[in-house]
Amino acid sequence: MSDAARSIPMATPRRAGSAMTWLWVLGLVLAIALPWCFYDFAKARHSGFMISMFSQAGMMIIFALSYNMLMGQAGLLSFCHAVFFGFGGYVVIHALTGASNGSFPIPMELMPLAGGLAGLILAIIFGYMATKQRATAFAMITLGIGELMATAALMFQHFFGGEGGITSDRMIDRSLFGLSYAQSIEVYYLIVFWTMVSVIGMYFLTQTPLGRMANACRDNFERAQFVGYDPKIVRFIQFALSGLFAGMGGALYAIAYEIVTFDSMAGPLSANALLMAYIGGTTVFGGPILGAVLITVLQSGVSLLSNSWLVYVGVLFITMVTFVPEGLAGIIMAHGPIRKAGKLGKLAVPYVRILVPGFILVLGFVALVELVSFQTIGAAQGKKLVLFGNPIDIASNIPWAVAIGGLIIGGIWLRFESIVFGRVWDEITAELKRAEART
Amino acid sequence: MEIILVSLLNGLVYGMLLFMLASGLTLIFSMMGVLNFAHASIYMIGAYLAFEVSRWFGFLPALILAPILCGAIGAAIEIWGLRRVHHNGHIAELLFTFGLVFIVQRGVQMIWGMLPMPYRVPSYLDFPLFTLYGANFPAYRGFMLLISAGMLLAIWLLLKKTRVGLIIQAALTHPNMVSSLGHNVPMVFTGVFAGGCGLAGLAGVIGGNYLTTESSMADAMGPIVFVVVVFGGLGSLAGCFIASIIMGMIQTFAVVFDYTIADMFSPLFKVPEMDTLLGEILTVPMSRIGPLLPYALMILILLVRPRGLLGTRDT
Numbered sequence: 201m202s203d204a205a206r207s208i209p210m211a212t213p214r215r216a217g218s219a220m221t222w223l224w225v226l227g228l229v230l231a232i233a234l235p236w237c238f239y240d241f242a243k244a245r246h247s248g249f250m251i252s253m254f255s256q257a258g259m260m261i262i263f264a265l266s267y268n269m270l271m272g273q274a275g276l277l278s279f280c281h282a283v284f285f286g287f288g289g290y291v292v293i294h295a296l297t298g299a300s301n302g303s304f305p306i307p308m309e310l311m312p313l314a315g316g317l318a319g320l321i322l323a324i325i326f327g328y329m330a331t332k333q334r335a336t337a338f339a340m341i342t343l344g345i346g347e348l349m350a351t352a353a354l355m356f357q358h359f360f361g362g363e364g365g366i367t368s369d370r371m372i373d374r375s376l377f378g379l380s381y382a383q384s385i386e387v388y389y390l391i392v393f394w395t396m397v398s399v400i401g402m403y404f405l406t407q408t409p410l411g412r413m414a415n416a417c418r419d420n421f422e423r424a425q426f427v428g429y430d431p432k433i434v435r436f437i438q439f440a441l442s443g444l445f446a447g448m449g450g451a452l453y454a455i456a457y458e459i460v461t462f463d464s465m466a467g468p469l470s471a472n473a474l475l476m477a478y479i480g481g482t483t484v485f486g487g488p489i490l491g492a493v494l495i496t497v498l499q500s501g502v503s504l505l506s507n508s509w510l511v512y513v514g515v516l517f518i519t520m521v522t523f524v525p526e527g528l529a530g531i532i533m534a535h536g537p538i539r540k541a542g543k544l545g546k547l548a549v550p551y552v553r554i555l556v557p558g559f560i561l562v563l564g565f566v567a568l569v570e571l572v573s574f575q576t577i578g579a580a581q582g583k584k585l586v587l588f589g590n591p592i593d594i595a596s597n598i599p600w601a602v603a604i605g606g607l608i609i610g611g612i613w614l615r616f617e618s619i620v621f622g623r624v625w626d627e628i629t630a631e632l633k634r635a636e637a638r639t
Numbered sequence: 640m641e642i643i644l645v646s647l648l649n650g651l652v653y654g655m656l657l658f659m660l661a662s663g664l665t666l667i668f669s670m671m672g673v674l675n676f677a678h679a680s681i682y683m684i685g686a687y688l689a690f691e692v693s694r695w696f697g698f699l700p701a702l703i704l705a706p707i708l709c710g711a712i713g714a715a716i717e718i719w720g721l722r723r724v725h726h727n728g729h730i731a732e733l734l735f736t737f738g739l740v741f742i743v744q745r746g747v748q749m750i751w752g753m754l755p756m757p758y759r760v761p762s763y764l765d766f767p768l769f770t771l772y773g774a775n776f777p778a779y780r781g782f783m784l785l786i787s788a789g790m791l792l793a794i795w796l797l798l799k800k801t802r803v804g805l806i807i808q809a810a811l812t813h814p815n816m817v818s819s820l821g822h823n824v825p826m827v828f829t830g831v832f833a834g835g836c837g838l839a840g841l842a843g844v845i846g847g848n849y850l851t852t853e854s855s856m857a858d859a860m861g862p863i864v865f866v867v868v869v870f871g872g873l874g875s876l877a878g879c880f881i882a883s884i885i886m887g888m889i890q891t892f893a894v895v896f897d898y899t900i901a902d903m904f905s906p907l908f909k910v911p912e913m914d915t916l917l918g919e920i921l922t923v924p925m926s927r928i929g930p931l932l933p934y935a936l937m938i939l940i941l942l943v944r945p946r947g948l949l950g951t952r953d954t
Contacts, residue, residue: 511745573748577749
């Protein structure tokens, strides 16, 4: 393993000032107002699907951000992050049971702290083992830890409940504000509150010396060592704290669903953290938030419509790794200087030109994937492919020809347009550089 | 006694299957620094392709064709995928193969459906080879041993006795020096990647009908293969071999023994029955702990000896 650590610094919020503050406020207002956008006034009730999706997004934001404390900020690729999420969830499920029978008298509002504490303790134990190493060895140890705990969760019935998981009841009648948490909207606001607390907490952690040293150890751990910091200890503290936040996310999961199964501890969820953080962008603090919201919304939406959700995520992920390693947030940040120079308008036409073939390409690809999957999985489920109300005969050649044609034409066209786009982009950035050199 | 002998043979069969997968992975990993997450996915593709080929042409053509196809897939991944992301570092390469896992997993389900494939042992290999203390040893397991021993010999000859092997060996330990001497290292990489994927495909061909050919077989095999590679140590095929056999033995022997941790203490003192997590840990039988052991062993060895059993450099 060479030291090909990325030397992209975290986006420093030095001059960000007011714009950043407004972004925080906007996020909070959006989080509070969103459920009411889908409020059914005729029946006077909230949309259950939307509330559950937003709640899921909330805990996934915590989860993805805490993952990025390792991946983006400390350069550690972990494959066991779900272990802390799941463990926090299990502990809170037990705590809820304990709270209702009186053996653990804690109000509902503070339950996430119990989950966070559980995640912290487990992360201290496993972090002690894993953070002695870095890079690939670290990744391998965490992979082992993840598999170990997922297998253990299936094995030990008493604490983890085996395959069925454990259930509890969140109506424990212990609240600081006299809320019963019978309605999901109350739980949603609890999640919003704790998500906000965690996000702010993790943001301020990036500003502390610890956060800065984590960046230093990511970029050049030998130099950090010479300055007098022990990278192992920096990694260890960072790992433990990320476990704390993951545990808080897991606690919210347990409260919202009232059941925790071994799935919330297993590999796919750890992989999900990686996908969310990477697709959103690991080099910007807000990147994982973007990724978590995007993936959750797509997952809830697309997985209802399609069987092939995993293929789309996989292709999206590979595309990001190959072409946009800095993630969605990285793309957005790259537009900052251009916007400041007032040259954003110059990009409008190239963007439209690149979006048209891109759209055709995506459409062709989706059509092809759906056609293939409807031959096997769809057929087994007895479903029929229906597009815009028209049933489509997958046995005939026409849809296949359209799909493959769209894929090929879109691909070739996009390749051509992306060259044009690249030329315009390079021109603008070169111009900006010249302007900067003159001043 | 008979249990030990039979388990020893079964452990050897499973261990050799592991080695077939792990040898390719360790060659790729130590040469290119790429942890190929999709290695077990290639193994799964190998099994599905073998099923498809054997349905039309029979088992023996599948034994040759499927690994070649898997090798071609591997070469394509290396040339059109990994080389593009190479300049972003090893983590990007790892993530690329990580994304492939999802695509292969779902792609296989899309093409062949969710149900296990009826990929069976060919009839001319489906007879008991010999009987050991009343237990039959199937001829197909003997055949698997034969194939894996042949592969072991072929790899050894290739690496030790040919010029290609010399270059590969040199590139394992000193990739920069080899490239400075004028060898086309990227082409060596492609070759090794394709070869490793071909071996994974071969493991899929003979493992697909020994175990089950289904879309979860990559998930079942993947983590264990990583454990083997890390446990054995980077850059060492011998370590990889020893680790494969150890893991194969552990997995088969653990199923056989029914002791618990409480049993181990029983000569000293009686462990009281407890209805807690600790009580459960103490009384869970060995046969159920089995799946945990490889991971526990790997974490242990990485803590004590980060370079693995016979590794030449840190992971």
